[in-house]
Amino acid sequence: MTSNIKLTFLGTADQIPSANRNHSAILLNYNEENILIDCGEGTQRQFRKAKLNPYKTTRILITHWHGDHVLGLPGLLQTLAMSGYNKTLYIYGPKGTEFLMRGLLKLFNFKKKYEIKIKEVQGKFFETKDFYLEAKSMEHGIPCNAYFFEEKSKTRIDKKKLKKSGLPLGPLISKLKSGKNITYKNKKYLAKNLTYTDTGKKISIVLDTLLNKNITNFVKNSDVLICESSFSSDLEDKAKEHLHLTSKQAGEIAKKAKVKKLILTHLSQRYEKNPKKILNETKKIFKNSTLAKDLMVVEI
Numbered sequence: 001m002t003s004n005i006k007l008t009f010l011g012t013a014d015q016i017p018s019a020n021r022n023h024s025a026i027l028l029n030y031n032e033e034n035i036l037i038d039c040g041e042g043t044q045r046q047f048r049k050a051k052l053n054p055y056k057t058t059r060i061l062i063t064h065w066h067g068d069h070v071l072g073l074p075g076l077l078q079t080l081a082m083s084g085y086n087k088t089l090y091i092y093g094p095k096g097t098e099f100l101m102r103g104l105l106k107l108f109n110f111k112k113k114y115e116i117k118i119k120e121v122q123g124k125f126f127e128t129k130d131f132y133l134e135a136k137s138m139e140h141g142i143p144c145n146a147y148f149f150e151e152k153s154k155t156r157i158d159k160k161k162l163k164k165s166g167l168p169l170g171p172l173i174s175k176l177k178s179g180k181n182i183t184y185k186n187k188k189y190l191a192k193n194l195t196y197t198d199t200g201k202k203i204s205i206v207l208d209t210l211l212n213k214n215i216t217n218f219v220k221n222s223d224v225l226i227c228e229s230s231f232s233s234d235l236e237d238k239a240k241e242h243l244h245l246t247s248k249q250a251g252e253i254a255k256k257a258k259v260k261k262l263i264l265t266h267l268s269q270r271y272e273k274n275p276k277k278i279l280n281e282t283k284k285i286f287k288n289s290t291l292a293k294d295l296m297v298v299e300i
């Protein structure tokens with residue numbers, strides 16, 4: 001599908017940011033939607049560095065309430081208030097998000113200048129005619145969600161075949177497009193012969209979690225899987241202890257789920273000098289893997 005999904009990695013560090021890696025935040029742009037996934041400390045400045053306008057943010061998806069994923073929220077919300085943000089801002093998160101968000105707004109004495117709608121989500125939670133968003137619980141010691149964005153597939157007319165058929169443009173074509181067979185001058189035309197399916201794209205985001213049985217199914221057939229990889233495979237015990245994934249596990253998930261492309265993020269300072277260690281381990285299992293960098297842009 002000729003879609004315009006643009007991902008900007010605003011922050012790719014784990015708990016401790018470094019000179020090169022900011023706390024977690026990813027912006028997914030699709031038409032008028034600008035969906036921010038997590039908002040670690042410093043996200044506002046990352047917006048500026050990426051030459052993106054934070055006022056265009058439409059929704060914020062919170063994976064979980066560890067500081068490295070949410071410490072940038074109060075600052076961003078305040079900036080939006082001071083800059084005349086006049087839309088409703090939707091904030092989605094796992095169980096507990098409503099209580100924690102209310103606490104955060106109170107703590108920073110947030111003056112209500114625009115509408116903020118907070119929703120604790122699970123399963124499919126938002127849908128338009130073009131796409132939908134889904135959440136799934138992960139295992140990270142506290143409530144934690146993985147998310148995916150999926151564009152809806154569309155039935156399109158095969159223009160070459162249509163021209164050959166000699167059918168006139170107009171309401172009959174709309175009927176074909178909606179999957180109905182038509183009759184024209186006593187001849188029957190089957191929708192399946194004159195149309196094709198334009199498959200929508202799926203982008204999945206799995207940040208902090210212990211390896212669990214839900215992941216593979218949830219991210220199945222993604223065009224892009226963004227997955228945390230906090231530990232190298234030799235530290236699997238440590239990853240388990242801290243409820244995180246290893247490079248090897250991320251690769252295995254991508255392979256089993258038959259995703260097209262894997263992007264690793266949430267990198268530890270431990271690998272600052274040698275991030276290839278993580279990437280090479282993953283690539284042994286899943287070839288089409290890359291390592292996210294701050295301000296990296298991926299168009300799908």
Ligand SMILES: [Zn+2]
Pocket residue numbers: 014015024066068069208266
């Ligand atoms: Zn984290």
Ligand SMILES: [Zn+2]
Pocket residue numbers: 064066140208
């Ligand atoms: Zn965490």
